[in-house]
Amino acid sequence: EADIYQTPRYLVIGTGKKITLECSQTMGHDKMYWYQQDPGMELHLIHYSYGVNSTEKGDLSSESTVSRIRTEHFPLTLESARPSHTSQYLCASSSGSWEQYFGPGTRLTVT
Amino acid sequence: QQQVKQSPQSLIVQKGGISIINCAYENTAFDYFPWYQQFPGKGPALLIAIRPDVSEKKEGRFTISFNKSAKQFSLHIMDSQPGDSATYFCAARKGQKLVFGQGTRLTINP
Numbered sequence: 135e136a137d138i139y140q141t142p143r144y145l146v147i148g149t150g151k152k153i154t155l156e157c158s159q160t161m162g163h164d165k166m167y168w169y170q171q172d173p174g175m176e177l178h179l180i181h182y183s184y185g186v187n188s189t190e191k192g193d194l195s196s197e198s199t200v201s202r203i204r205t206e207h208f209p210l211t212l213e214s215a216r217p218s219h220t221s222q223y224l225c226a227s228s229s230g231s232w233e234q235y236f237g238p239g240t241r242l243t244v245t
Numbered sequence: 246q247q248q249v250k251q252s253p254q255s256l257i258v259q260k261g262g263i264s265i266i267n268c269a270y271e272n273t274a275f276d277y278f279p280w281y282q283q284f285p286g287k288g289p290a291l292l293i294a295i296r297p298d299v300s301e302k303k304e305g306r307f308t309i310s311f312n313k314s315a316k317q318f319s320l321h322i323m324d325s326q327p328g329d330s331a332t333y334f335c336a337a338r339k340g341q342k343l344v345f346g347q348g349t350r351l352t353i354n355p
Binding site: 237 | 277279281286287288289290291294332334338341342343344345346347348350
């Protein structure tokens with residue numbers, strides 16, 4: 135089983151709050167990704183990083199931001215949460231191989 | 246614009262039957278085609294994958310069939326079991342990024 139962790143697993147928060155979703159991996163992978171997924175629906179890439187101090191926006195526009203200061207850590211931040219941000223957020227990582235390993239996800243609800 | 250189209254959206258199969266999920270793509274730059282399995286409350290996990298220079302790959306009860314000329318690939322689950330009930334996603338890779346299909350919710354009736 136892949137060693138990639140996400141916290142919190144569930145988060146209910148009010149509109150306008152700042153939130154940070156944590157993602158950490160212990161595999162030493164250089165590439166990390168954030169996906170947004172509505173329950174049971176397809177995954178949309180919102181951010182990715184190919185290494186420390188490297189971040190790029192994905193195919194789906196997102197108001198969130200990311201940082202990559204350490205190889206193992208790739209947090210996602212929303213400065214001002216809105217109900218439209220309600221979704222599941224999945225973090226993934228990969229090395230030079232083909233496979234992306236996914237974390238368990240954070241289910242975010244903004245009221 | 247949907248780059249990878251997956252069908253059906255949902256599928257019900259009797260225990261012991263064959264489950265078939267199909268995907269089609271347009272971009273010939275894709276160079277790797279994985280299938281992911283996702284259980285409720287979990288992240289997707291790689292099930293099986295194929296490169297476009299191979300027409301079929303089998304791992305246990307799971308087989309990918311790949312038709313490069315038609316730009317289609319499919320997942321076959323033989324002897325389907327209730328434990329196979331999950332959502333399945335096909336994907337295609339370009340560069341270091343994956344593009345996912347819409348997902349198929351598979352239910353295996355006992």
